Amino acid sequence: MIGKDKILRDIFERLYNYFGPQGWWPAESPFEVCLGAILAQNTSWENVKKTIQNLKEEKLLDPYLLYNLSYERLANLIKSSGYYNLKAKRLKNFLKFLLENYAGEIERMRGEDLETLRRKLLEIKGLGPETVDSILLYALDKPIFVIDSYTYRIFYRHNLCPEETTYEELQEIFHTFLPKDVSFFKEYHALLVALGKKFCKKKEPLCKGCPLENLNDL
DNA sequence: TGCCAGGCCGGGT
DNA sequence: ACCCGGCATGGC
Numbered sequence: 001m002i003g004k005d006k007i008l009r010d011i012f013e014r015l016y017n018y019f020g021p022q023g024w025w026p027a028e029s030p031f032e033v034c035l036g037a038i039l040a041q042n043t044s045w046e047n048v049k050k051t052i053q054n055l056k057e058e059k060l061l062d063p064y065l066l067y068n069l070s071y072e073r074l075a076n077l078i079k080s081s082g083y084y085n086l087k088a089k090r091l092k093n094f095l096k097f098l099l100e101n102y103a104g105e106i107e108r109m110r111g112e113d114l115e116t117l118r119r120k121l122l123e124i125k126g127l128g129p130e131t132v133d134s135i136l137l138y139a140l141d142k143p144i145f146v147i148d149s150y151t152y153r154i155f156y157r158h159n160l161c162p163e164e165t166t167y168e169e170l171q172e173i174f175h176t177f178l179p180k181d182v183s184f185f186k187e188y189h190a191l192l193v194a195l196g197k198k199f200c201k202k203k204e205p206l207c208k209g210c211p212l213e214n215l216n217d218l
Numbered sequence: 219t220g221c222c223a224g225g226c227c228g229g230g231t
Numbered sequence: 232a233c234c235c236g237g238c239a240t241g242g243c
Contacts, residue, residue: 037224044223047241082240086226128226148224193224202222 005177015191018211022190025138033139063104067095090126143180150196
């Protein structure tokens with residue numbers, strides 16, 4: 001029986017060799033990461049990019065300005081990300097939290113304890129574990145591993161976890177068997193997404209040419 | 219054309 | 232505690 005840590009490192013190595021460095025998160029500021037994390041919920045990144053670009057052109061990439069827009073205006077601005085009514089509310093919930101507790105400055109969150117901050121962020125309506133962990137890891141450089149639907153699918157299909165695994169359980173695997181290194185976590189999650197997009201879509205159960213082929217033939 | 223994309227909430231069992 | 236429908240645009 002080979003150790004889980006070896007398998008996890010092997011996966012990373014294969015992905016890194018195949019895809020190269022991903023340099024995530026694709027954003028110019030921690031605040032932009034937060035917006036992107038919310039907008040990207042169950043939505044393709046290409047659609048989110050348009051929204052972010054849109055906000056930049058309107059010079060609205062600012063918590064005060066965004067928060068003070070009407071729901072209608074905000075929803076209209078983020079339309080290309082889908083679920084725009086829902087996400088307008090979710091964005092405002094986050095912005096309100098940011099303005100009231102941190103004067104709208106992401107940097108003021110950085111000093112807080114990881115577990116405390118995670119609990120607080122999860123209380124914001126519309127932010128679930130993936131969104132919160134993305135913010136923690138990619139905007140605040142906290143050592144926490146982000147799980148998404150690709151991670152589930154990849155791990156399940158390679159018999160690395162049961163199908164009914166919960167978010168926290170899968171996350172715990174990474175936390176237990178890998179060093180809590182921020183850059184490593186950032187790159188690893190990004191690589192899993194790259195793999196998911198290319199080789200692990202819902203409709204294509206067989207990963208032909210997938211860099212994780214023969215993973216268990218060690 | 220239908221299915222999918224870097225989820226999450228709320229109401230019903 | 233789970234299960235499921237709803238939310239919505241844009242690309243293939």
